Amino acid sequence: MKDEKHMDPIEKRARELLKERGVELKDIADLVYYLQNKYHENLKIEECLANIERVLSKREVQNAIITGIELDILAEKKLISEPLLTTLLNDEGLYGVDEIIAFSIINVYGSIGFTNYGYIDKQKPGILEKINEHHEGVCNTFLDDIVGAIAAAASSRLAHRAKNVE
Numbered sequence: 001m002k003d004e005k006h007m008d009p010i011e012k013r014a015r016e017l018l019k020e021r022g023v024e025l026k027d028i029a030d031l032v033y034y035l036q037n038k039y040h041e042n043l044k045i046e047e048c049l050a051n052i053e054r055v056l057s058k059r060e061v062q063n064a065i066i067t068g069i070e071l072d073i074l075a076e077k078k079l080i081s082e083p084l085l086t087t088l089l090n091d092e093g094l095y096g097v098d099e100i101i102a103f104s105i106i107n108v109y110g111s112i113g114f115t116n117y118g119y120i121d122k123q124k125p126g127i128l129e130k131i132n133e134h135h136e137g138v139c140n141t142f143l144d145d146i147v148g149a150i151a152a153a154a155s156s157r158l159a160h161r162a163k164n165v166e
């Protein structure tokens with residue numbers, strides 16, 4: 001983790017919001033491990049974490065995180081007007097703006113991330129299962145896609161780098 005004092009306010013807020021919503025970087029690292037361990041011998045969780053750190057240092061990623069999570073929080077506080085409020089609270093199937101925000105994270109490392117994102121979005125391992133549990137008054141419509149996308153982007157980065165080292 002970077003030195004908080006020297007961290008830019010947008011990056012700092014993006015990291016805080018993930019934590020406030022119950023997502024630790026270790027949870028995302030477990031998703032990266034889940035996606036990548038079959039392709040890399042002796043993959044270490046530290047390596048997964050290092051790639052997540054790099055993904056989180058990108059401005060596009062930070063902006064996607066704070067935009068999506070703020071909308072989840074506003075929905076929980078009922079500070080969004082209808083009909084969007086009900087759409088967000090129910091995570092309506094036809095609402096795809098959460099995925100679009102996630103794509104802006106994946107895009108940072110090219111199209112390979114889309115496959116990873118689609119895969120964990122279906123499997124919902126670890127923290128993603130927890131985020132998707134339905135609790136009255138809790139809105140994680142954006143959070144699940146954001147977390148999946150960070151894991152997918154970090155996986156792509158890890159895969160690209162492994163290829164260049166070999």
Ligand SMILES: [Ca+2]
Pocket residue numbers: 091092093094095096097098099
């Ligand atoms: Ca959606």
Ligand SMILES: [Ca+2]
Pocket residue numbers: 091098099140141142143144145
């Ligand atoms: Ca969603």
